[in-house]
Amino acid sequence: MARIDKDTTSAIVAKFGGKPELLVQIMATIVNRFGWVPEDTIRQLATELNLSRADVHGVVEYYHDFRTEEPGKHIIKICQAEACQAMGSKALTDYAEKTLAMSMHDTENDITLEPVYCLGNCACSPAIMANGKTFGRVDEKRFNAIMDDLRGKA
Amino acid sequence: MSRTKIYVPRETAAVSVGADEVALAIAQTAKKSGIDIELIRNGSWGASFLEPLVEVEVDGTRIAYGNVAAADVAAMFAADLVNGGAHERCLGPTMEIPYLVNQDRWTFSRCGLINPLSLPDFELHQGFQALTKAFADGSEAVLQTVADSGLRGRGGAGFPTGIKWRTVADAVGEQKYITCNADEGDSGTFSDRILMEGDPLGLIEGMAIAGFAVAASKGYIYLRSEYPLTHSILSRAIDTAREAGWLGDDIQGSGFSFDIELHIGAGSYVCGEETAMLESLEGKKGIVRFKPPLPAHEGLFGKPTVVNNVVTLASVANIINLGGERYAGMGVNRSKGTLAFQLAGNIKRGGLVEKSFGVTLRELIEDWGGGTATGRPVKAVQVGGPLGAYIPASQFDTPMDYEAFTGIGAMIGHGGIVVFDDNADMAELARFAMEFCAIESCGKCTPCRIGSTRGVEVIDKMISGQNCDENYDLLVDLCDTMEDASLCAMGGMTPYPVRSVLNHFAEDFASSEEPKNE
Numbered sequence: 001m002a003r004i005d006k007d008t009t010s011a012i013v014a015k016f017g018g019k020p021e022l023l024v025q026i027m028a029t030i031v032n033r034f035g036w037v038p039e040d041t042i043r044q045l046a047t048e049l050n051l052s053r054a055d056v057h058g059v060v061e062y063y064h065d066f067r068t069e070e071p072g073k074h075i076i077k078i079c080q081a082e083a084c085q086a087m088g089s090k091a092l093t094d095y096a097e098k099t100l101a102m103s104m105h106d107t108e109n110d111i112t113l114e115p116v117y118c119l120g121n122c123a124c125s126p127a128i129m130a131n132g133k134t135f136g137r138v139d140e141k142r143f144n145a146i147m148d149d150l151r152g153k154a
Numbered sequence: 155m156s157r158t159k160i161y162v163p164r165e166t167a168a169v170s171v172g173a174d175e176v177a178l179a180i181a182q183t184a185k186k187s188g189i190d191i192e193l194i195r196n197g198s199w200g201a202s203f204l205e206p207l208v209e210v211e212v213d214g215t216r217i218a219y220g221n222v223a224a225a226d227v228a229a230m231f232a233a234d235l236v237n238g239g240a241h242e243r244c245l246g247p248t249m250e251i252p253y254l255v256n257q258d259r260w261t262f263s264r265c266g267l268i269n270p271l272s273l274p275d276f277e278l279h280q281g282f283q284a285l286t287k288a289f290a291d292g293s294e295a296v297l298q299t300v301a302d303s304g305l306r307g308r309g310g311a312g313f314p315t316g317i318k319w320r321t322v323a324d325a326v327g328e329q330k331y332i333t334c335n336a337d338e339g340d341s342g343t344f345s346d347r348i349l350m351e352g353d354p355l356g357l358i359e360g361m362a363i364a365g366f367a368v369a370a371s372k373g374y375i376y377l378r379s380e381y382p383l384t385h386s387i388l389s390r391a392i393d394t395a396r397e398a399g400w401l402g403d404d405i406q407g408s409g410f411s412f413d414i415e416l417h418i419g420a421g422s423y424v425c426g427e428e429t430a431m432l433e434s435l436e437g438k439k440g441i442v443r444f445k446p447p448l449p450a451h452e453g454l455f456g457k458p459t460v461v462n463n464v465v466t467l468a469s470v471a472n473i474i475n476l477g478g479e480r481y482a483g484m485g486v487n488r489s490k491g492t493l494a495f496q497l498a499g500n501i502k503r504g505g506l507v508e509k510s511f512g513v514t515l516r517e518l519i520e521d522w523g524g525g526t527a528t529g530r531p532v533k534a535v536q537v538g539g540p541l542g543a544y545i546p547a548s549q550f551d552t553p554m555d556y557e558a559f560t561g562i563g564a565m566i567g568h569g570g571i572v573v574f575d576d577n578a579d580m581a582e583l584a585r586f587a588m589e590f591c592a593i594e595s596c597g598k599c600t601p602c603r604i605g606s607t608r609g610v611e612v613i614d615k616m617i618s619g620q621n622c623d624e625n626y627d628l629l630v631d632l633c634d635t636m637e638d639a640s641l642c643a644m645g646g647m648t649p650y651p652v653r654s655v656l657n658h659f660a661e662d663f664a665s666s667e668e669p670k671n672e
């Protein structure tokens with residue numbers, strides 16, 4: 001993922017008409033495209049939207065989606081909510097941590113591993129999201145296949 | 155000869171288990187074999203356990219093939235798929251699949267049936283007839299019909315929709331808003347998603363009817379970020395409606411103007427609470443507001459605002475088409491009409507079942523669901539999302555009725571039913587309820603913010619067998635405080651799952667070997 005630059009930030013702000021009430025939408029667009037919001041972007045958003053830096057910081061901190069640290073190239077979210085728990089999401093999470101040699105919330109070797117609370121795929125649980133795509137009925141074998149696919153080893 | 159129609163859902167659950175790969179394989183195989191097909195990406199019928207569910211239309215009848223993998227496609231063509239040929243995946247006519255036959259499809263009547271992004275297909279199946287009728291009958295008639303239907307909010311709280319709309323209609327103000335709550339954060343729920351992916355124009359029509367009824371010219375949809383495919387389908391549907399003059403200025407020459415803006419959430423569960431959602435729609439942190447004022451009086455940007463769930467809004471069109479009495483004629487007691495129940499978790503036949511209220515939990519779990527996926531006995535089901543109680547098998551004959559559920563200390567909520575087998579550790583699930591509250595609390599009130607963290611600690615002690623009786627009392631006190639002193643149901647109802655575990659599964663707290671109390 002490229003790092004967001006000043007001009008791109010301005011262009012996104014402009015796309016949303018420079019409206020401060022669209023801060024959450026602007027931020028979501030940035031995180032969707034670049035994975036995170038760097039501190040200088042927060043400052044720039046405050047200036048361009050005429051908001052206090054504290055306000056923008058508050059919004060960034062409030063929402064789980066708004067990362068303030070650069071994620072890996074691949075973002076893997078494993079659902080931890082009840083329906084997936086009923087189908088072994090805890091064991092799947094342990095397996096993922098073990099095979100990827102990392103813990104939840106960490107970034108290692110181009111991979112960021114995160115919890116998510118329901119992907120709306122609860123009839124095909126356990127579910128994960130890999131780089132924005134939802135997968136269902138994920139067992140260990142399927143998890144490995146998804147990871148191989150992402151790493152282009154297929 | 156006309157081209158054979160083959161349907162492969164473009165819906166999150168189906169795609170999550172390979173529907174895109176199946177669609178690709180079908181297109182390629184047909185091309186290679188010189189067979190002219192029309193590949194339609196429909197929504198889902200809701201029988202998620204059969205996804206990817208492929209259908210082929212033969213002489214006007216759709217023949218279904220369940221759990222199709224891309225690797226099956228060549229053999230299916232060899233077995234004369236285009237003529238509905240026999241194959242081990244073949245389930246016979248879609249309309250005869252037992253799971254689908256016994257439903258009462260009111261709100262989800264077009265899901266699976268139509269191409270969700272085809273306006274002609276939508277219109278061929280009553281699409282925009284209700285809005286047209288609303289224009290002809292006038293807003294007063296719409297308000298009356300919705301009130302007559304007895305429709306209650308499907309987002310969880312079950313508030314009568316007719317009263318809500320009437321309040322906004324009566325509120326004074328130049329600018330009013332319709333906001334659609336598509337945050338669908340409850341675990342075990344996906345009915346909003348299936349509706350938006352399978353019949354997005356149906357939601358748009360419902361919102362326009364609401365706008366017309368209360369004289370609001372602008373609508374917002376607040377869609378959770380966990381639904382990227384839904385976002386793509388819904389935004390295309392909004393564009394389609396706008397291009398065809400079903401959104402925008404002076405809709406179809408009616409003099410009524412209405413447009414919709416699609417907003418995306420950012421991973422906060424509390425933003426499904428209506429006032430937190432309004433804050434988020436205003437670009438702020440999703441902190442819950444004090445009520446009053448009600449959103450109906452001072453909602454989005456301080457203006458009179460309708461907040462309704464996706465399914466609530468999408469149910470209205472058929473209420474206008476078929477009459478409020480027709481809808482009120484289904485269901486039981488004060489729970490009128492149908493609900494889209496969602497069977498999830500450890501269940502053999504998971505998916506969506508739209509059924510009149512009054513059906514029992516047991517019928518849903520056993521007749522539709524077929525018991526657990528693991529084949530083990532059902533230990534508990536959580537109904538109504540993370541704030542809903544865990545219900546033991548002894549209460550499975552409870553009819554689906556808002557008040558009957560309140561009567562057993564439970565709630566129907568958004569209709570999610572999450573099944574657990576006898577391997578479930580109920581103490582862990584009680585702990586999770588508190589932990590989830592601690593993670594998601596908006597932080598405004600202490601009992602919710604601090605109480606949930608304390609709750610996790612206390613449960614941890616109980617699980618490890620420390621002073622169980624003392625900690626039990628502490629946990630009950632904590633639940634009382636959270637229930638009494640929280641501003642919204644996040645803190646106020648997290649005690650429901652916790653208490654239900656204490657009441658019905660207390661034995662799970664006593665760790666096997668350790669003595670209960672020294």
Ligand SMILES: Cc1cc2nc3c(=O)[nH]c(=O)nc-3n(C[C@H](O)[C@H](O)[C@H](O)COP(=O)(O)O)c2cc1C
Pocket residue numbers: 306307308309310311312313335336337338339340423424425426427428429461462463464466467642643644
């Ligand atoms: C913590 C919390 C989360 C909620 N999440 C949702 C949600 O995701 N979707 C929803 O429609 N309603 C949700 N609600 C209920 C809404 O506050 C509100 O009652 C509903 O959107 C009103 O629409 P309805 O009358 O059509 O149900 C939630 C409530 C609380 C307290």
Ligand code: SF4
Pocket residue numbers: 424442594595596597598599600602603640641642643644645646
């Ligand atoms: S109960 Fe919890 S989520 Fe609700 S307002 Fe209070 S702190 Fe916020």
Ligand code: FES
Pocket residue numbers: 079080081082083084085117118119120121122125126127341342343
């Ligand atoms: S609980 Fe995991 S997808 Fe819903």
